[in-house]
Amino acid sequence: MSWWAIELITNVILVAVVVVLGPLIKRFGRAYAGDIFRGNPRTGKSYLVLMDVAYYLIFTAYVLFTVTLSQPPEWGPNARDALGDQLQHEVSRIGGMLLLMGVLHGLNVLSLPLVGRLLGLSRHLDEDTPALG
Secondary structure, three states, X not given: OOHHHHHHHHHHHHHXXXXXXXXXXXXXXXXXXXXXXXXXXXXXXXXXXXXXXXXXXXXXXHHHHHOOOOXXXXXXXXXXXXXXXXXXXXHHHHHHHHHHHHHHHHHHHHHHHXXXXXXXXXXXXXXXXXXXX
């Protein structure tokens, strides 16, 4: 199998992971975000839209940063060594994507209550401030 065929398969897998896991995370995260932004649902919806944009930007960039456009010489001189080295590289790319997704998702889950509290507090302060007139 040519090196570019394996590269193409890996890129299809990476894009499929992004396309499948993004909506899945969003679907299960709506209730959590709804609980956090209970006092201001419009802010919660806006926050989720912004997180979706960030999600797709980050993972599109990851795929583009890790694309291999020509066979690196370090993949070995013969076909057998090249295949093993390339497969190691491609599995690392997929693992890196999943690790990045997990870390960013975990940070989002942990920081979302703080963001919701800060945005809710800001809204309450705006409502309590008397209008100058």
